[in-house]
Amino acid sequence: MDADTETADRRMTPARRQRLARAVQYTVLAAIVIVLAVVADWGRIADSFFQIDIAAAMFPAVWTPFWNTIVYTALAFVFGMVVGVPIALMRVSAFGPYRWFATAYVEIFRGLPALLVLFLVGFGVPQAFPGIQYPGGVYGQVAIGLGLTSSAYIAESVRAGIQAVPKGQVEAARSLGMSHTRTMITVVLPQALRIVIPPLTNELVMLTKDSSLVFVLGVTTSTMELSKFARNELTANANATPLLVGGLLYLLLTIPLGLLARRLEKRGEAR
Amino acid sequence: MNTEATPIVEIEGLHKRFGDNEVLKGIDLQIAEGEVVCLIGPSGSGKSTLLRCVNLLETPTEGTIIAAGHDMTGPDADLDLARRDIGMVFQHFNLFSHMTILDNLVVPQVRVCKIPRAQAVAEARRLLAEVGIEGKEQAKPSQLSGGQQQRVAIARALAVKPRLMLFDEPTSALDPEIVGEVLSVMKGLAAEGMTMLVVTHEMSFAREVADRVLFLDGGVIVESGPPADVLSNPKTERARTFLHRVLHPVD
Numbered sequence: 001m002d003a004d005t006e007t008a009d010r011r012m013t014p015a016r017r018q019r020l021a022r023a024v025q026y027t028v029l030a031a032i033v034i035v036l037a038v039v040a041d042w043g044r045i046a047d048s049f050f051q052i053d054i055a056a057a058m059f060p061a062v063w064t065p066f067w068n069t070i071v072y073t074a075l076a077f078v079f080g081m082v083v084g085v086p087i088a089l090m091r092v093s094a095f096g097p098y099r100w101f102a103t104a105y106v107e108i109f110r111g112l113p114a115l116l117v118l119f120l121v122g123f124g125v126p127q128a129f130p131g132i133q134y135p136g137g138v139y140g141q142v143a144i145g146l147g148l149t150s151s152a153y154i155a156e157s158v159r160a161g162i163q164a165v166p167k168g169q170v171e172a173a174r175s176l177g178m179s180h181t182r183t184m185i186t187v188v189l190p191q192a193l194r195i196v197i198p199p200l201t202n203e204l205v206m207l208t209k210d211s212s213l214v215f216v217l218g219v220t221t222s223t224m225e226l227s228k229f230a231r232n233e234l235t236a237n238a239n240a241t242p243l244l245v246g247g248l249l250y251l252l253l254t255i256p257l258g259l260l261a262r263r264l265e266k267r268g269e270a271r
Numbered sequence: 272m273n274t275e276a277t278p279i280v281e282i283e284g285l286h287k288r289f290g291d292n293e294v295l296k297g298i299d300l301q302i303a304e305g306e307v308v309c310l311i312g313p314s315g316s317g318k319s320t321l322l323r324c325v326n327l328l329e330t331p332t333e334g335t336i337i338a339a340g341h342d343m344t345g346p347d348a349d350l351d352l353a354r355r356d357i358g359m360v361f362q363h364f365n366l367f368s369h370m371t372i373l374d375n376l377v378v379p380q381v382r383v384c385k386i387p388r389a390q391a392v393a394e395a396r397r398l399l400a401e402v403g404i405e406g407k408e409q410a411k412p413s414q415l416s417g418g419q420q421q422r423v424a425i426a427r428a429l430a431v432k433p434r435l436m437l438f439d440e441p442t443s444a445l446d447p448e449i450v451g452e453v454l455s456v457m458k459g460l461a462a463e464g465m466t467m468l469v470v471t472h473e474m475s476f477a478r479e480v481a482d483r484v485l486f487l488d489g490g491v492i493v494e495s496g497p498p499a500d501v502l503s504n505p506k507t508e509r510a511r512t513f514l515h516r517v518l519h520p521v522d
Contacts, residue, residue, distance in 0.1 A: 171328055172365035172424075176379040176431055177355035186382055191369050 054241040065229035066249050072142045072211040077204055079147025084154030091159045109152035114210050121145035122217040138223045142214050150207055157199040161192030201261035205254045279304045279435055279466050285334035287320050294320045296490035307461045309477035310470045312487035313513055318470040322437050326357040339434045358428030362440040364420040366412035372423055373408040376430045383431055398426040402456050418449035422456050438469040478502055486510045
């Protein structure tokens with residue numbers, strides 16, 4: 001009897017246990033911060049990453065590669081959408097050959113590394129088909145090279161969105177006399193695309209970063225993107241500050257994208 | 272003019288199998304123009320499947336269906352064209368959730384019947400007023416109550432000018448106090464002479480509005496006749512048991 005009351009006293013209520021666990025975790029966090037602050041050689045870190053004059057010298061030249069990063073991303077995304085959405089429609093088609101083609105397409109371009117596809121488009125295809133000209137030169141190569149991979153991912157996202165649209169929506173449309181194609185365009189796709197805004201945003205962010213692969217095509221000052229530019233500066237100055245500047249500029253692109261996507265999602269819900 | 276001569280729906284020898292499960296086991300049914308037919312029966316009896324076979328949302332395994340002058344089961348059937356003449360109202364409304372209420376009625380007219388938008392909008396407003404939905408043109412379906420959504424769904428089905436209306440348990444997803452507003456719209460439609468085939472559990476509606484009640488069980492039509500006969504004096508034990516359960520659920 002005595003022993004029982006004793007264990008009951010020692011046992012904590014769930015709320016007390018949770019408070020204690022929180023306190024321990026905050027203490028660990030504080031300890032890590034303090035250790036890092038004491039151990040790190042701040043002077044050295046500042047020398048490597050925070051050289052204001054090196055950062056300042058990157059401007060305004062950095063705006064050209066910054067702009068190119070945006071253009072490459074946008075071109076590849078547009079190509080990805082223009083090809084990916086029809087591929088998604090083919091994936092859910094009742095006609096076998098469409099399904100087979102779309103499945104093969106997705107498996108191939110989702111499975112190959114973006115770098116390899118870029119090489120293929122930039123060097124493989126021109127060798128196999130001499131005299132081939134990509135529209136827009138390197139811009140065309142990038143749109144196709146990055147867009148092929150992107151379209152496979154977009155196709156899969158959009159297919160999932162199409163399948164997430166309730167069956168009743170299709171039945172209602174068909175019962176009104178809409179054809180299969182009309183139903184897809186008027187009823188299913190608009191709803192599916194709204195559903196896949198989050199994964200499409202993801203894809204756009206991934207593309208922003210994958211545009212750093214463009215350097216393999218051999219770029220000039222005017223066609224250079226952000227990563228290559230930062231790397232050149234890194235070498236020229238033997239200092240890591242350009243990487244920090246480049247990184248911040250990437251975030252300047254990707255974080256607003258996330259915010260925009262959240263706004264679009266909210267608007268979709270409100271409607 | 273003898274409208275009885277050519278029935279608007281003619282179903283012969285209809286069978287429907289889902290895998291090994293035979294849901295419809297030989298249905299023969301004729302519906303005359305202007306007739307209101309209620310389909311009742313226990314769940315799983317094949318009522319909804321029969322209804323969905325009429326506009327070929329379900330493909331029959333066997334049998335022929337002629338509806339609103341279209342040979343639905345023929346090899347050269349133009350189902351998109353035929354379905355314009357056969358309106359359908361669903362249990363869960365199925366309004367296009369990304370469109371406004373107005374567009375739910377306008378888009379089918381514009382896209383299916385190729386009616387100019389201005390004219391379609393005028394017709395949509397007229398139909399919405401008829402089902403008692405006003406001032407909600409720019410709302411989205413999710414902003415309406417279930418009863419309002421179902422009345423919009425009826426108006427949408429009417430927008431493409433069908434000659435025949437199918438109702439698949441139109442009030443089953445509604446709160447009891449809202450059922451009446453939908454039934455009264457349907458009653459009005461029946462009074463205007465619309466041919467209606469209604470799957471329902473609303474026995475009072477069947478009694479009051481139907482010209483004929485069909486009792487379906489196990490994939491066959493067990494009883495058929497005027498509501499007074501089928502609902503008040505069922506001839507078969509199966510129908511008696513079913514009606515007793517529906518009308519006196521507590522016993």
